[in-house]
Amino acid sequence: MRLVILDNYALASEWAAKYICNRIIQFKPRKDRYFTLGLPTGSTPLGCYKKLIEYHKNGDLSFKYVKTFNMDEYVGLPRNHPESYHSYMWNNFFKHIDIDPNNVHILDGNASDLQAECDSFERKIEEAGGIDLFVGGIGPDGHIAFNEPGSSLVSRTRLKTLAMDTILANAKYFDGDLSKVPTMALTVGVGTVMDAREVMILITGAHKAFALYKAIEEGVNHMWTVSAFQQHPRTIFVCDEDATLELRVKTVKYFKGQGLLTGCKY
Numbered sequence: 208m209r210l211v212i213l214d215n216y217a218l219a220s221e222w223a224a225k226y227i228c229n230r231i232i233q234f235k236p237r238k239d240r241y242f243t244l245g246l247p248t249g250s251t252p253l254g255c256y257k258k259l260i261e262y263h264k265n266g267d268l269s270f271k272y273v274k275t276f277n278m279d280e281y282v283g284l285p286r287n288h289p290e291s292y293h294s295y296m297w298n299n300f301f302k303h304i305d306i307d308p309n310n311v312h313i314l315d316g317n318a319s320d321l322q323a324e325c326d327s328f329e330r331k332i333e334e335a336g337g338i339d340l341f342v343g344g345i346g347p348d349g350h351i352a353f354n355e356p357g358s359s360l361v362s363r364t365r366l367k368t369l370a371m372d373t374i375l376a377n378a379k380y381f382d383g384d385l386s387k388v389p390t391m392a393l394t395v396g397v398g399t400v401m402d403a404r405e406v407m408i409l410i411t412g413a414h415k416a417f418a419l420y421k422a423i424e425e426g427v428n429h430m431w432t433v434s435a436f437q438q439h440p441r442t443i444f445v446c447d448e449d450a451t452l453e454l455r456v457k458t459v460k461y462f463k464g465q466g467l468l469t470g471c472k473y
Contacts, residue, residue: 208436209443210423210462212451216411219447220254223342223409226443227259228268230340230405236272241310243274243332245341245400246300247352248292251409252344253299260303270306274335276328278343278352278400280314281389282321282366290380291316314364314393325364325393332399341403345410348372349418349431353394360427360435362396397435405441408433413449420453 213219227244236242246252262268277292286293293313301311312331318324332338343351348370354362355370369377374388381387400406410419421431423444428434436442451459 208423208439210458211443211445212459212463213445213447215449216254216447219409219411219445220252221258223252223255223407223445224258224262226407226445227255227340227342228262231268231270231273234339238272241272241274241335242340243276243335243338245276245278245338245343245395245403246296247278247342247344247409248295249344251411252342255342255409256300260300263304270304273306274310275306275312276332276335276338276395277313279392279394280316282316282391282393284316284389286315286317316389316393321366321393325366328364328393328395329399332402338403340405340407341400343400343406343408343433345408345415345418345422345433346373346376347414347418349421349433351397351400351408351433351436353392354397354432356430356432358397358429358432360429360432361398361401363399364393364395367392367394397432401435401439405443406436406439407443407445408436410444410446410450412447413452415446415450416452416454419444419446419450424454424458 211222213222231242234242277296280292284291288294296313314328315324345351348356350356353367353369355367355373369390369392374385374390377388378385422433427437
């Protein structure tokens with residue numbers, strides 16, 4: 208496990224984007240060898256996506272031979288709703304890069320058979336050869352994707368009922384009206400993400416500090432599902448200073464200085 212601590216949100220976003228960029232470039236994707244990337248939504252990855260778009264527009268990075276799998280999608284929210292994760296991903300990332308729409312995979316929360324949709328998603332990941340790098344974010348309660356507290360740490364893609372804390376946190380995207388916030392979602396499981404060859408988790412802001420503490424300084428616990436990634440052979444937690452407020456001083460000192468990373472260039 209690796210913890211990378213940057214001074215602020217902007218630097219953490221840039222570091223994460225450079226890491227993704229360099230992983231894709233080093234992989235040397237081509238027509239018969241796609242790089243497969245798992246992606247999150249929410250406010251945390253927006254800075255990272257903006258940087259990746261910048262690298263693409265500068266000619267430093269192509270997504271022509273990249274396949275993506277998103278973590279989750281609300282159930283019952285129309286695909287073209289401004290707060291659906293389809294809309295989020297296209298508006299904030301995909302429409303600004305050269306990715307083939309056929310290589311974008313986002314769960315369909317309006318499928319007639321939701322379990323079949325989840326099973327199909329798992330098959331598509333397997334058919335793609337598995338995920339090379341899964342990028343994730345977490346909630347203040349330490350959930351990754353929509354694997355709420357108490358979720359199985361070997362879970363697969365499935366239908367989940369959202370915790371009230373998650374509904375309250377997401378209300379800001381629905382004019383603060385709880386009645387408009389979806390209460391169910393389709394989500395990859397903890398086990399689905401654990402199967403990725405590499406995992407990078409973005410954690411920024413003081414409101415995520417206790418979750419980061421639970422993720423790396425205490426034991427694996429299904430009430431804090433992000434803690435499962437202590438057991439992944441290649442996990443990187445990328446955070447800003449604010450997110451380290453609950454960590455022990457010696458933990459911060461130990462990991463500080465591990466964030467050196469060169470730029471994103473072919």
